[in-house]
Amino acid sequence: MSNYIAYHFTIKPLKPATEILIAELGAAGFESFVESETGVTAYIQEGDFDETMLEDIFVLSSNEFEIIYTSEKIEQVNWNAEWERNFDPIVVNRKCTVRAPFHDIPNTEFDIIIEPKMSFGTGHHETTHMMLALMMEQSFENDHVLDMGCGTGVLAILASKMKAKSIDAIDIDEWCYENTVENIGRNNCPNIKAFLGDASLLDNQSYQRVIANINRNILLVDLPKYTQVLDKDGLLFLSGFYHDDIPEVRKKCESLGLEFVKNLEKNEWVACLFINKT
Structure with a gap:
């Protein structure tokens, strides 16, 4: 497994430069981002x-922004300590807490323990936060669920705690796959199965709920696969893109028989809900 390189960016002013930088770095191939009070680490x-x-x-x-940066190599053995220094618990809609193992046990309906290592998905980023919120507005009881681009497994774990019958969690990155497996055990969610791979794994599957928090370009390519495995009247939860991307994403979804239900928005990021009418 490869080591990682971390780039620490100090940004003035933070908005909207941080979001633009994350989008550009993501398109270039950077995998994970941690925002701070001074900027972002990629x-x-x-x-x-x-x-x-x-x-x-x-x-x-x-010339609109002042951005300086430094870089360092991150060895695997340093990752837990890195997160322990930077990962604070979050609470979503007073119902769901996402925390590390060393944080106090919360008094919320859903308690999710995440040790994120190099994976994306602690709830701090707007997209993960909104997906958690959007999921809690719906029922998952007895449903078969797909979590594409599962990252830490946080969304799959919430589905499990919301009494889903089974969850398939898929990520193309080996760090994310291994991290999801660890977090499944940490949260005692035996109904989640993790897989290393991409949308090509979805042949002959059937789900009532599909969750995908991935960048826009991958979503647009893989939406036909998601629709193919989503049952009639099943729900599709999408995030990983900006408000300005909604028309293009919505047009693609509607061409596949998906009907727009609603979206949440936070700092220009959005999470959208669609229902399959085919």
Whole structure:
């Protein structure tokens, strides 16, 4: 398994430069992001990194923002300590707490324990936070659920705690797959099965709920697969894109027989809910 390189960006002013930088770095191949009071740290596998990648990040050369950065190699053994220094618990809609094992036990309906390592999905990012909130507005009881791009497994774990019958959690990144397996055990969710791979694993499957918090470009490519495995009147939860992307995502969904239900929005990021009418 590869080591990671961490780039620590200090940004002035934070908005909207942070969101633009994350979007550009994500498109370039950076996998995970941790926002802070001063900017953001971006992670990429050492084998995937090329110093010329940063030359194409437009926001770094913009006169509108002041962005400086440093980098370091992150060894696997340092990751738990890195998160212990930076990971604070969050509470979503007073119903769901996402915390690390070393945090106090909360008094909320859903308690999710996450040790995120190099994976995306602690609830701190707007997309994960909104997906948790959107999920809690619906029923998952006795449903078969798919969590695509599962990251830490946090959304799959919430589905399990909301009494879903079974959950398949899939991620293309080995860090995320292994992290999800660990967090499944940590939260005592035996009805979740984790898989390493992509949408090609979805042949001959059937779900009542599909969750996908992935970047827009992958969503647009994989939406036909999600629709294919989603039962009639099943719900599709999408995030990982901006408010300005809604028309394109909605057009693609509606062309596949998906009907728009609602969306949540936070700092230009959105989470959308669709229902399958085919």
